Amino acid sequence: MVVASVEPVGVERIRAASVPVIDLSWRRERAAKLIVRACEEFGFFKVVNHGVSDDLVSSMETEAMNFFSLPAREKQQAGPPNPLGYGVRNIGFTGDIGDLEYLLLNTNPSFISQKALSICKTNPTKFCDVVNEYASSMRELATEILEMIGEGLGLEDVHGLSKFIRDTENDSLLRFNHYTVIQQDEPYNNHNHNNNNPSSKSTTRNSKIGFGDHSDPQIITVLHSNDVPGLQILASSPDGPALTNGRLMSVRHRAMAISRSSSSRLSMIYFGGPPLHAQICAFPETVTPQAPRRYKSFTWAEFKKAMYSLRLGYNRLDLYRIG
Ligand SMILES: O=C(O)CCC(=O)C(=O)O
Numbered sequence: 167m168v169v170a171s172v173e174p175v176g177v178e179r180i181r182a183a184s185v186p187v188i189d190l191s192w193r194r195e196r197a198a199k200l201i202v203r204a205c206e207e208f209g210f211f212k213v214v215n216h217g218v219s220d221d222l223v224s225s226m227e228t229e230a231m232n233f234f235s236l237p238a239r240e241k242q243q244a245g246p247p248n249p250l251g252y253g254v255r256n257i258g259f260t261g262d263i264g265d266l267e268y269l270l271l272n273t274n275p276s277f278i279s280q281k282a283l284s285i286c287k288t289n290p291t292k293f294c295d296v297v298n299e300y301a302s303s304m305r306e307l308a309t310e311i312l313e314m315i316g317e318g319l320g321l322e323d324v325h326g327l328s329k330f331i332r333d334t335e336n337d338s339l340l341r342f343n344h345y346t347v348i349q350q351d352e353p354y355n356n357h358n359h360n361n362n363n364p365s366s367k368s369t370t371r372n373s374k375i376g377f378g379d380h381s382d383p384q385i386i387t388v389l390h391s392n393d394v395p396g397l398q399i400l401a402s403s404p405d406g407p408a409l410t411n412g413r414l415m416s417v418r419h420r421a422m423a424i425s426r427s428s429s430s431r432l433s434m435i436y437f438g439g440p441p442l443h444a445q446i447c448a449f450p451e452t453v454t455p456q457a458p459r460r461y462k463s464f465t466w467a468e469f470k471k472a473m474y475s476l477r478l479g480y481n482r483l484d485l486y487r488i489g
Pocket residue numbers: 341343377382389391396397419420421433435
């Protein structure tokens with residue numbers, strides 16, 4: 167997971183946790199090495215000097231906030247989530263609940279233009295333009311990072327990772343999560359029904375679970391949020407991604423809905439996903455006598471199908487473990 171930040175947003179929190187910061191203007195070889203190290207140790211890092219324009223980020227935030235500011239009845243017209251579309255509180259199909267509303271879109275321009283009619287009735291064309299530009303900017307950034315990971319890992323085909331999201335049939339998503347300010351007098355019970363994660367119960371008096379503990383299933387996540395805190399990085403999953411045979415980490419994280427802030431939190435997340443027919447199988451360079459193959463190969467379509475039948479916090483790779 168990558169956190170792209172244009173503003174010095176949340177920098178203090180990130181430094182406090184010693185999360186690596188990667189400056190993309192560094193010499194490529196150095197940046198690639200440090201990205202791989204960050205992925206091996208954390209599965210998470212922050213990027214600066216990434217080249218995504220501030221204007222584009224703020225136009226995207228404005229479009230997203232315009233939508234979330236609409237009356238509930240109008241927003242419902244972009245739902246229910248199937249899983250794409252507008253959703254409130256219900257995450258997925260298996261009973262996970264969080265204190266948020268969200269909009270989940272496939273980045274395919276024809277999907278965006280069809281969905282825009284129910285999201286932004288006043289100016290769907292502008293909405294499409296901004297979303298398409300933001301999605302392609304995120305894809306470029308994600309492609310560059312994945313190629314640097316390919317180089318840093320010493321893969322024979324340095325495009326081995328990035329080709330999944332460059333494929334025209336990629337299954338990448340854009341997700342907008344909106345966490346409204348919770349009221350102090352609301353009960354502070356845990357709204358995440360995911361009971362196999364003890365850490366999800368550790369809410370404080372000023373926060374509730376906005377989006378429960380999980381790791382993202384796609385190839386890469388690029389997250390940008392406004393200056394309201396909420397994202398929490400939990401222990402890295404013991405099982406790293408299948409493509410690198412567990413060599414890189416898949417970070418477990420969650421987002422809190424917080425009452426102390428005066429404004430709501432907006433996060434905008436790009437998930438770089440492979441085509442549905444793509445075979446997910448460890449790169450040969452990551453399989454050695456010391457690190458034998460950990461997972462059976464599977465298609466992204468098979469994995470997604472299994473994922474939608476499981477709770478958010480479930481370690482889905484368990485289904486494909488060898489031995
Ligand atoms: O909204 C956030 O900051 C994180 C949410 C998240 O992890 C997700 O949507 O996968």
